[in-house]
Amino acid sequence: MTDHETSILKQIESPQDLKDLSLESMQVLADELRDLIIRTVSQRGGHLASSLGVVELTLALLKVFSPPEDRIVFDVGHQAYAYKILTGRRDAFHTLRTRGGLAGFPKREESDYDFFDVGHAGNAISAAAGLAQARCFGGSNHKVIAVVGDGSLTCGVSYEGLNQAGAAKKDLIIILNDNEMSISPNVGAMAAYLNRIMTGQIVTRFRDEVKNILKNIPGVMGRSMYVLAKQFEDAFKGFITPGKLFEELGFNYVGPIDGHRIKHLVDTLNNVKRFREPVLIHAITCKGKGYSQAEQKPSLYHGVGPFDIDTGKVKSEDGPPSYTKVFGQTLIKLAASDPKVVAITAAMEYGTGLAEYGRLFPDRFFDVGIAEQHGVIFAAGLAAEGYRPVVAIYSTFMQRGYDHIVHDVCMQKLPVVMAMDRAGIVGEDGPTHHGVFDIAFTRTIPNLVVMAPADEDELADMLATAVTTVDGPSAIRYPRAKGQGVEIKKTASVIPIGTARMLREGHDLLIIAVGSMVPPAVAASRMLAEEGIGVGVMNARFVKPLDRDMIVEKASAVPNVLTVEEGVLAGGFGGAITELLADNGLSHVKVLRMGIGDAFVEHGTREELLADLGLTADGIADMARCLVVKTPKSTPRSVSFVRSRTS
Numbered sequence: 001m002t003d004h005e006t007s008i009l010k011q012i013e014s015p016q017d018l019k020d021l022s023l024e025s026m027q028v029l030a031d032e033l034r035d036l037i038i039r040t041v042s043q044r045g046g047h048l049a050s051s052l053g054v055v056e057l058t059l060a061l062l063k064v065f066s067p068p069e070d071r072i073v074f075d076v077g078h079q080a081y082a083y084k085i086l087t088g089r090r091d092a093f094h095t096l097r098t099r100g101g102l103a104g105f106p107k108r109e110e111s112d113y114d115f116f117d118v119g120h121a122g123n124a125i126s127a128a129a130g131l132a133q134a135r136c137f138g139g140s141n142h143k144v145i146a147v148v149g150d151g152s153l154t155c156g157v158s159y160e161g162l163n164q165a166g167a168a169k170k171d172l173i174i175i176l177n178d179n180e181m182s183i184s185p186n187v188g189a190m191a192a193y194l195n196r197i198m199t200g201q202i203v204t205r206f207r208d209e210v211k212n213i214l215k216n217i218p219g220v221m222g223r224s225m226y227v228l229a230k231q232f233e234d235a236f237k238g239f240i241t242p243g244k245l246f247e248e249l250g251f252n253y254v255g256p257i258d259g260h261r262i263k264h265l266v267d268t269l270n271n272v273k274r275f276r277e278p279v280l281i282h283a284i285t286c287k288g289k290g291y292s293q294a295e296q297k298p299s300l301y302h303g304v305g306p307f308d309i310d311t312g313k314v315k316s317e318d319g320p321p322s323y324t325k326v327f328g329q330t331l332i333k334l335a336a337s338d339p340k341v342v343a344i345t346a347a348m349e350y351g352t353g354l355a356e357y358g359r360l361f362p363d364r365f366f367d368v369g370i371a372e373q374h375g376v377i378f379a380a381g382l383a384a385e386g387y388r389p390v391v392a393i394y395s396t397f398m399q400r401g402y403d404h405i406v407h408d409v410c411m412q413k414l415p416v417v418m419a420m421d422r423a424g425i426v427g428e429d430g431p432t433h434h435g436v437f438d439i440a441f442t443r444t445i446p447n448l449v450v451m452a453p454a455d456e457d458e459l460a461d462m463l464a465t466a467v468t469t470v471d472g473p474s475a476i477r478y479p480r481a482k483g484q485g486v487e488i489k490k491t492a493s494v495i496p497i498g499t500a501r502m503l504r505e506g507h508d509l510l511i512i513a514v515g516s517m518v519p520p521a522v523a524a525s526r527m528l529a530e531e532g533i534g535v536g537v538m539n540a541r542f543v544k545p546l547d548r549d550m551i552v553e554k555a556s557a558v559p560n561v562l563t564v565e566e567g568v569l570a571g572g573f574g575g576a577i578t579e580l581l582a583d584n585g586l587s588h589v590k591v592l593r594m595g596i597g598d599a600f601v602e603h604g605t606r607e608e609l610l611a612d613l614g615l616t617a618d619g620i621a622d623m624a625r626c627l628v629v630k631t632p633k634s635t636p637r638s639v640s641f642v643r644s645r646t647s
Helices: 023-044 048-052 055-064 081-089 124-138 150-154 156-168 189-215 219-240 243-248 262-272 292-296 323-337 355-360 372-384 395-410 438-442 456-468 515-529 548-556 573-583 606-612 617-628
Strands: 071-075 144-149 173-178 252-258 279-284 341-345 365-367 388-392 417-420 449-451 474-477 501-504 509-513 535-539 542-544 560-568 590-596 638-641
Touching (some): 023 048, 023 262, 055 081, 055 262, 124 144, 150 173, 323 341, 341 372, 395 438, 509 548, 509 617, 515 560, 590 617
Parallel strands (some): 144 173, 173 279, 252 279, 341 388, 388 417, 560 590
Antiparallel strands (some): 501 535
């Protein structure tokens, strides 16, 4: 590793500066780019392996094409670090994923070179098809290119885009970046189909041997036999490489090609640039290329925290286990005692804490790929036959399965457990990854029990409750965070459905908090007690059903209620409490709601963003003081509260 950028990278201010570079200089530049990416991610964390794998491909794209006139869309956007550096953001790259700095994904607001926001997999082909159609409407002739990771081909919407784009016959280039990985190793029939390219090595060796033999046969007969053999090879190869599928969908298939040979990439792109119809280029790359630890363990270095470059060791903080780890350990215990317990995830076996479960119960573990909708329906099918499936999907990705939660799970009252990790503010990945909508979209669905633990022991209890007791569908939301440091019982307890807990009593104000907001609410109550303000705190535990009797009883005894949630206010938990109090005639109770307002939250550390939003002990205490202080009669009895940099 070098300590500073070398001369070639310093000279690149825009893609135009690549046009006259020699291939030898571009290879040096590739090494410099990798050096900068590794050094930056080692300090900031981020998506390392995927961006390292596309360095040469990115260089070739920017040498042949001319954004921002030509449009390049990445899928998923965590491949785009080299692209950011080469499109005028080199000097700001050290701010990657920091508050007010560069986003971890392409973002239209950030640069004219970013043509579409991409944080979830599967949208690039459809977006590129739309960009290509818009170009036709406008009478332009610029190129549209989608760089698609092979993991996105486990995503159904990618095939919807391929189906429409191929039939439309528009000028569109799709580059399939095939590294046999999404986050976890790719799964399913399409992954197996793409991986058959490895068999092509055998065919290639056989072809070369036959070619040499036939070429040594003298005269016309030798040449005729060689031509016939070549025709047979072309036909046979269609059964071995994936090209046949894409050609049937209407694309000219080119490849597979080596995604790390810059000259080959440049020549190929220059050739297809002349096409005026859909083209798919199949490039084989190595995820983590150039950093041995990432090449050996690409899943570990897909999304990684700060790490030591020399050893590759990820820097860890001491403290309690994460909610994710507690979830995985608890599910293992439940599965050990019940053979009907099944775990399902969507390309996130490590991120959801299910890797060890998969090792211990391989026959009851299913990674369905980036196919959240299918995962939910698959779970419903299992539940219909008496099994207890637990679907572990990040909150932000569970949004994709919403229709099937409604139609295929809840309408049929099937006992599917939806474990929604990364609920609330997730931090540096930003607005595409914050899990702030799940309370609003789950609490409106009939037959669904929705829970949120205040600590890691309560998470274990809720998972046990969902798996063993709930007679129907349930959802548990928990944050991307370490636990509170409480002791976890050896055997989880069952929580009676729809029961809250009073943690502190107070006559001036009642705080009703849910999930991750319970600990700061308790801390705020203690702070206010020192000021002579009596603040009660209720741990709601259930978003649905609410503990109606306790909430009405306790709210009736105080003049003020403050609700606190780590989610959007519109349709959220605070709205449910307000509705309950109104329905029970508690018009004398003044209510304020704390949560996230009508704006997308940008990226930064989780701690920074929660402070911005006022969702800390200090922020809750400030709002409690506002409620307790005497206000004019005209003050509205229910207002929403949010702090953010945009408000």
